[in-house]
Amino acid sequence: MLINPAVIKLIRDSNNIAILSHIMPDGDNIGSSLALYNALNKIGKNAAFILEDDVPQIYKFLKGSEKVEKPQNNHKFELVIVLDCGDTGRLGKSERYLEGRKVVNIDHHLSNTNFGLYNLVDPNAAATSEIIYQLIKSLDIPLDKDISECIYTGIVTDTGQFQYSNTTNFTHQIAGDLIKQGVEPSKLYRDIYQNNSKAKMKLIGRAINSLEFYHQDKIASMTLKKEVFESIGAQDEDADGIINFARDINEVEVALFFKEAEDEKVKIGFRSKDYVNVNEIAQKFGGGGHKRAAGATVTGEIENIKEKVLEAAIEAFSVV
Ligand SMILES: [Mn+2]
Incomplete structure (x- = not known):
């Protein structure tokens, strides 16, 4: 520019x-x-x-x-x-x-x-x-x-x-x-x-184990609750990039990552591979970013938030 x-x-x-x-x-x-x-x-x-x-x-x-x-x-x-x-x-x-x-x-x-x-x-x-x-x-x-x-x-x-x-x-x-x-x-x-902590690798394992699939496997979701971080001794930064494991699955277009944080807050990561604009989904939850990568922080109970975000993600497929 x-x-x-x-x-x-x-x-x-x-x-x-x-x-x-x-x-x-x-x-x-x-x-x-x-x-x-x-x-x-x-x-x-x-x-x-x-x-x-x-x-x-x-x-x-x-x-x-x-x-x-x-x-x-x-x-x-x-x-x-x-x-x-x-x-x-x-x-x-x-x-x-x-x-x-x-x-x-x-x-x-x-x-x-x-x-x-x-x-x-x-x-x-x-x-x-x-x-x-x-x-x-x-x-x-x-x-x-x-x-x-x-x-x-x-x-x-x-x-x-x-x-x-x-x-x-x-x-x-x-x-x-x-x-x-x-x-x-x-x-x-x-x-x-090539510099990952052991805690990060354990966290990746837990995140992969939490994978759930929706919308004919076009949406993958991962969840990490606060107690997982505590039991492993992982830091917030250890969760960086973990969402990519969900996005990188062949059928998946949209990856969602829900991370429980302090003060009843849930941090949501959004990724897409080819055509869904996740910036628009994130903006519905007060966040934003790019077409292929975005984020939002929402206050509330994680299962309720997941349900609403999932609904918005499925809806995003109908506009492309
Ligand atoms: Mn940047």
Whole structure:
């Protein structure tokens, strides 16, 4: 996408810059945020990356991950840049930094609400990290190995290792450039994908055992209750990516993943393979995302929620 020159000017004219991103972090929001954090500090800006949750263990090899701050400090920021975040509700406690400040919203979610003063939102971008690559280039900040590793991580994780339909010629061009900067793909894959905790593997087993099929096996659903996490000693982040096991079954078009969380909340993951728009299903439950991957958080009893979501998922087949 063409980067709005007003955004370039605003970043050049600002010194104290906050980078914010969504709760329940993934490879793209961590990768894009750290890429921008490293790039801005490289040109002498006082940039901080503020995130409510801890950086997941598998992304701690990225430069700057040890400098991530929690949203409790009082900072003097002139500019706030929000990355990979479809709406401000997903910022959790970081939302308070938006108040009275200039906000640049950089994202690739179809459901983005354009909440910024400037909105660099490109639903065709495979990852927010792709847009950040372009932004860093537009700012004339030279890429280095550390920044490149952050961007590569965001792209690799959001494209499912270059396999999803969001992967383009441009995605591979960027990846090629990043490798030129010193990124070693095999080292990164080792760090990200061959680095699972035992608890995560046990959780995968429980999730697969919970599989249920509906609508002539076109819908697969997995459920993980709170007590399963407790008995295994698994963390919330251990559930990342588990939904893909349901989606990857041959007959399945829509995968649903129900995860019991704190305060009577249920986190729902949605994936589709070829034609159902799960962004639309997620929006019915106050969430959103992309056509092929979305999420929502709903308060209530898990079995009731499952029933309603299932109904909406079946209905989604009738409109395609
Ligand atoms: Mn993303």
